[in-house]
Amino acid sequence: DLEIDVYGGYKTSFGDVAMDFGVLRYLYPGSSLGTNPDTTELYVAGTYGPATLKYSHAVTNVFGFVDSKNSYYLDLNA
Numbered sequence: 001d002l003e004i005d006v007y008g009g010y011k012t013s014f015g016d017v018a019m020d021f022g023v024l025r026y027l028y029p030g031s032s033l034g035t036n037p038d039t040t041e042l043y044v045a046g047t048y049g050p051a052t053l054k055y056s057h058a059v060t061n062v063f064g065f066v067d068s069k070n071s072y073y074l075d076l077n078a
Contacts, residue, residue, distance in 0.1 A: 002029055009043075020045040024056075026063070037064035051078040 009022025026039040039062050045054035054075040062068040 001031075003027070004029065016048060018047040020047075020054075031064075033064050035064040035066065036061070039063050045075075051076070 004027040006025040006027065007022060009020055011018065011020045013019065021044050022042070024039075024041045024043065026037075028037045031037050038060065039058065040060045041056050041058050043054055043056040045052055052075075054077075055072065056075070057072045058069060060069055062071055
C-alpha cells in the first residue's frame with residue numbers, strides 16, 4: 001500500500017493580506033478498495049496578521065466516497 005501526495009501552489013500578497021492558491025493530489029496506486037480513492041482538491045487561503053482562513057474544494061470524489069465530488073471545508077487558524 002502506497003500514498004503519493006503531490007501539491008503545488010502560488011503565494012502572493014495584497015497589502016497586509018497574504019494569499020495562497022494551490023492544488024493537492026492524493027494518489028493511491030494499486031489500491032484494493034474497489035473504488036478509486038485518488039483525490040484532487042483546490043484551495044485558496046488568506047492570512048491577515050495571525051489569522052488564516054482557508055477554503056478547500058474537492059474536484060473529484062474524496063478518498064473513494066461516492067458522490068463526494070464538490071464537497072468542501074473551511075479551516076480557520078489563529
